[in-house]
Amino acid sequence: MLRIALVNMPFADWNRPSFALGQLSTLVSREFDGRARARVCYLNQDMAEYFGTRLYESLSVSHDHVDTGIGDWLFRHLAFPDAPDTAAEYFQRYYRGARWEDFRDRILRARDGLRGFCAELIGRYRLDEAAIVGFSSMFAQHVPSMALTRMIKERNPRTLVVLGGANCEAPMGAVVAEHVPAVDFVFSGPALHTFGQFVQCVLDGEPARADTIPGIISSRNCRDPRFRTAIGAERDIDDYFLPDYAGFSDALDSHPELRRTGTSEPMLFFETSRGCWWGQRSHCTFCGLNGESMAFRAMAPELAVRQFEWLLDPAG
Ligand code: B12
Ligand code: SF4
Numbered sequence: 001m002l003r004i005a006l007v008n009m010p011f012a013d014w015n016r017p018s019f020a021l022g023q024l025s026t027l028v029s030r031e032f033d034g035r036a037r038a039r040v041c042y043l044n045q046d047m048a049e050y051f052g053t054r055l056y057e058s059l060s061v062s063h064d065h066v067d068t069g070i071g072d073w074l075f076r077h078l079a080f081p082d083a084p085d086t087a088a089e090y091f092q093r094y095y096r097g098a099r100w101e102d103f104r105d106r107i108l109r110a111r112d113g114l115r116g117f118c119a120e121l122i123g124r125y126r127l128d129e130a131a132i133v134g135f136s137s138m139f140a141q142h143v144p145s146m147a148l149t150r151m152i153k154e155r156n157p158r159t160l161v162v163l164g165g166a167n168c169e170a171p172m173g174a175v176v177a178e179h180v181p182a183v184d185f186v187f188s189g190p191a192l193h194t195f196g197q198f199v200q201c202v203l204d205g206e207p208a209r210a211d212t213i214p215g216i217i218s219s220r221n222c223r224d225p226r227f228r229t230a231i232g233a234e235r236d237i238d239d240y241f242l243p244d245y246a247g248f249s250d251a252l253d254s255h256p257e258l259r260r261t262g263t264s265e266p267m268l269f270f271e272t273s274r275g276c277w278w279g280q281r282s283h284c285t286f287c288g289l290n291g292e293s294m295a296f297r298a299m300a301p302e303l304a305v306r307q308f309e310w311l312l313d314p315a316g
Helices: 017-030 045-049 055-063 070-073 087-093 098-124 138-155 172-179 192-201 208-213 246-254 256-261 301-312
Strands: 002-007 034-043 133-136 158-166 185-186
Touching: 002 017, 002 192, 017 034, 017 133, 017 192, 034 246, 045 055, 045 098, 045 246, 045 256, 055 172, 055 256, 070 087, 070 138, 087 098, 087 172, 098 138, 133 138, 133 192, 138 158, 158 192, 158 256, 172 185, 185 192, 192 208
Parallel strands: 002 034, 002 133, 133 158, 158 185
Antiparallel strands: none
16 A cells, blocks of 8 residues: 655645645545555644643744745755855844744744654654655745655655646646755646656556656656646636545544644635636736636536535534
8 A cells, every 4th residue: 555645744734734735635536446545644733732721823924924925934954964054144034023022032042943843754654654755835834844755765765756736837846846856756736637647657667757748747758848847737616626634634633732822723625616707807916826727617507506515514
């Protein structure tokens, strides 16, 4: 049985599941039943407890912090240990003055303990024993994912580490494949076809065969324009994937402190459309979606209703 760990890193909100990882987990059970098993691991909730719920909430959503890149900066020394420390320059540029003194102390203390805590989490979730570890990267999850990737590879170089999500869509994904050797494959754009194809390559003992699949980028194919600028083939939205939320509810159960001390309420997602109705006519200048994933696609209404029924009564 191929063991796959799908990881949601900080600074994803602690109170929401990763819809992407939930879908990919369902894909694995649907297409590889008995041959591969996926589990979604909410390390962001462990990290929320580590930082303290209120500080974590503010680091992940407040514009005081989202705009300073602090989520990525905090994990920089673990992802790129050979790079010189930038704490002095960073705090010269951001969080200057007496108003931020306590915050700076708290952040530096938290940063000092991150290596030990990440090592503990790798052990707790047995990430170095998985055949494949997949990270979903949106916004400030990028460097935290690379940090853990590096630490997993140090423990077990045979674990295949892959990265996908909004931060990996072409042309960003190719740059990661080129410059971050610890990441074996990067998934650009939709992955409901490509991830299954990749798992099949691994089951066949030929992971490098994935280099021939548009939407999957490695250090070998990243300079070839056919792969560098490609996104994965789209799966019909009416090919219905209920997300696997089991890992999310387990994580909430094992971190009651978050609900007790946080200001956010847990919530679940549903998907009834993809792309953007507005953007396909008039693309906003600050938008992170590219032209290829912009076309609006709506789910058949009866499937949307079935999804709501499932959300309201998952056992029914
Ligand atoms: C829903 C949504 C939200 C929700 C929920 C976010 C959440 N925590 O899950 C809310 C409203 C809370 C939100 C908030 C924010 N969001 Co938002 N959000 C979206 C939106 C509309 C959809 C994301 C989604 O779930 N799609 C459905 C899933 C299934 O698609 P997906 O994530 O792309 O996953 C597919 C592939 O990428 C791939 N994949 C993904 N992960 C992985 C992992 C592996 C291993 C593999 C193989 C493949 C893979 O496979 C999936 C299936 O095909 C996108 C825009 C968009 N249409 O994509 C913006 C978007 C992701 N958000 C964005 C931003 C910037 C933010 C904020 C930072 C805004 C802010 N300044 O506060 C916050 C961050 C909140 C936080 N800390 O978590 C940007 C991200 C840019 C970037 N490069 O990362 C996007 C792309 C919007 C944009 N126009 O630029 N967001
Ligand atoms: S930012 Fe992008 S996704 Fe949002 S409305 Fe504008 S075009 Fe659509």
